[in-house]
Amino acid sequence: MSRVKAYKEEVVLENAMQVFWSHGYEATSVRMLEKEMSINQFSIYSSFTNKKTLFKRSIRQYREYVKQHxxxxxxxxxxxxxxxxxxxxxxxxxxxxxxxxxxxxxxxxxxxxxxxxxxxxxxxxxxxxxxxxxxxxxxxxxxxxxxxxxxxxxxxxxxxxxxxxxxxxxxxxxxxxxxxxxxxxxxxxxxx
Amino acid sequence: MSRVKAYKEEVVLENAMQVFWSHGYEATSVRMLEKEMSINQFSIYSSFTNKKTLFKRSIRQYREYVKQHxxxxxxxxxxxxxxxxxxxxxxxxxxxxxxxxxxxxxxxxxxxxxxxxxxxxxxxxxxxxxxxxxxxxxxxxxxxxxxxxxxxxxxxxxxxxxxxxxxxxxxxxxxxxxxxxxxxxxxxxxxx
DNA sequence: CTCGTTACTAAGCAAATGCTTAGAATTATT
DNA sequence: AATAATTCTAAGCATTTGCTTAGTAACGAG
Missing domain, CATH: 1.10.357.10 (Tetracycline Repressor, domain 2)
Structure with a gap:
């Protein structure tokens, strides 16, 4: 069924989490996110709806991160x-x-x-x-x-x-x- | 010596401090500040140089505030x-x-x-x-x-x-x- | 191979950002 | 009253913000 994603949501989410971790929510721009996630804005919004939702997902991702690290x-x-x-x-x-x-x-x-x-x-x-x-x-x-x-x-x-x-x-x-x-x-x- | 300020720096600084306290640095815009300080941007920049300097002054102002309150x-x-x-x-x-x-x-x-x-x-x-x-x-x-x-x-x-x-x-x-x-x-x- | 669906690129959108500036208004001094 | 200095108003500046969209590329199903 159609074209397939060139990225895995779990790995780009991990990258997003790192950016939010380093800079906080407000000081993190979508442009910074697309660089560090290595996908462009379209993909960010298509996978994570909007910046706030991505941040919420990042919090959950962080919980998994700390469990391991x-x-x-x-x-x-x-x-x-x-x-x-x-x-x-x-x-x-x-x-x-x-x-x-x-x-x-x-x-x-x-x-x-x-x-x-x-x-x-x-x-x-x-x-x-x-x-x-x-x-x-x-x-x-x-x-x-x-x-x-x-x-x-x-x-x-x-x-x-x-x-x-x-x-x-x-x-x-x-x-x-x-x-x-x-x-x-x-x-x-x-x-x- | 020329026209006199229509506001007192100490009182508008107190207002600025309250805004930063409520919203943090990044989430506080200069437009919010000019509303709450009741002076316009020109006066803000002429009295406090820029947003970051105003924030530093607000931190000092906060110290005085907590001493009293x-x-x-x-x-x-x-x-x-x-x-x-x-x-x-x-x-x-x-x-x-x-x-x-x-x-x-x-x-x-x-x-x-x-x-x-x-x-x-x-x-x-x-x-x-x-x-x-x-x-x-x-x-x-x-x-x-x-x-x-x-x-x-x-x-x-x-x-x-x-x-x-x-x-x-x-x-x-x-x-x-x-x-x-x-x-x-x-x-x-x-x-x- | 074709078709229909989805993903990607890149340009673009209106609004908001921090900050500046030209000109008018106000004042203490002369 | 004229002068010189400073403040204020309000418009405007370039840049950045979060988000969208039109067009193209990729891919599985038939």
Missing amino acids: VFSGLLQEGAGLNALETFFEDFLESLEVTGGSKGCLVINAAAEWGDKDAEIALEINAYYHFIRVMLKNLLTNAVAKHEIPLETDIEKQACFFLGIMQGLSVASKTMNKDQLRDYISVAITQIK | VFSGLLQEGAGLNALETFFEDFLESLEVTGGSKGCLVINAAAEWGDKDAEIALEINAYYHFIRVMLKNLLTNAVAKHEIPLETDIEKQACFFLGIMQGLSVASKTMNKDQLRDYISVAITQIK
Whole structure:
């Protein structure tokens, strides 16, 4: 049935996500997108409707990305407090190479959009939900391993560490490594 | 000496700051600014050079604004842990009226700009410095009042609470009151 | 090979962007 | 009242914005 697409939506979407991640929504133009996606505007709009829809898809794509490239250690079967500490250490390590980080695409989106668009807010909350569930599993494991006290309020601590990650996302853009290390250190120490 | 300005720079700057606070840098157009500032483009450029300079001035203006309207309790002579707890409680209270908050202008700027512009990064760091100093004073008072342990690492805790505020700024845009309460509760409990 | 459907190219659209400018209006000084 | 300096009005500038469209190319089905 007719001509076939010369690109795969999943791969051009990944590229779009990277552009939005680097520049945010407003500062990303469709011209930038067509360059980085290596397709032209017609194809963008035919596959993704409009810029906002492409952005929503990028948020979902980002979630898949971090599952594989950022949170893999935290998502492993039985991951506990050690995994969390390693995650933060690795994050700090990755900083001295790059300088300031790009932060988290979704948290950047939350800062940029806030509550203004209901559909975007939905995507943001879905991402937060994913993080919170991941953290709750991890904390449950940590209790089972006796890494943290039995009476730990897991729901509460999951909200706390979600907030910590939101802080870390924006703090890592301008604050230096030592300050970030202090920040993380206090967050981890309090749960032991 | 010639014709006199029909506006005061300090008052139109305050208005400009409010627009940037509500919409961020990119999503704020010069047309929006001239409406809210009640002066036209010529006057904007003649008083503030260009959009970016106006934004930098707005960041400084915001610092003065929060000194009076947000952090007044924390800046009072001898303010300690009680003041900090009250601050967070008041913040939570203010949320159920508004729905999601606008967050902090400077933290929004950090999320939007990151490290990309050296001058903006400087303004952001100046603001962070102001917050950190305020927190250190507060924590020093708290130690003196025996509200928190004598051996408290004040530098470390100041970095921690600065991070907490960054997290709170973005979290308060989409997360609900109960989740935010959990987040704050853990942060406060750990220091006692 | 032809036909019908879909994808691609490239040009183009109106609207909005940040910023400038020519000319009129207003003021303190002389 | 005349002058010189500055502010204001409003139109206009080139460029960029998100998005569309007319024409052409590719491909599977018959």
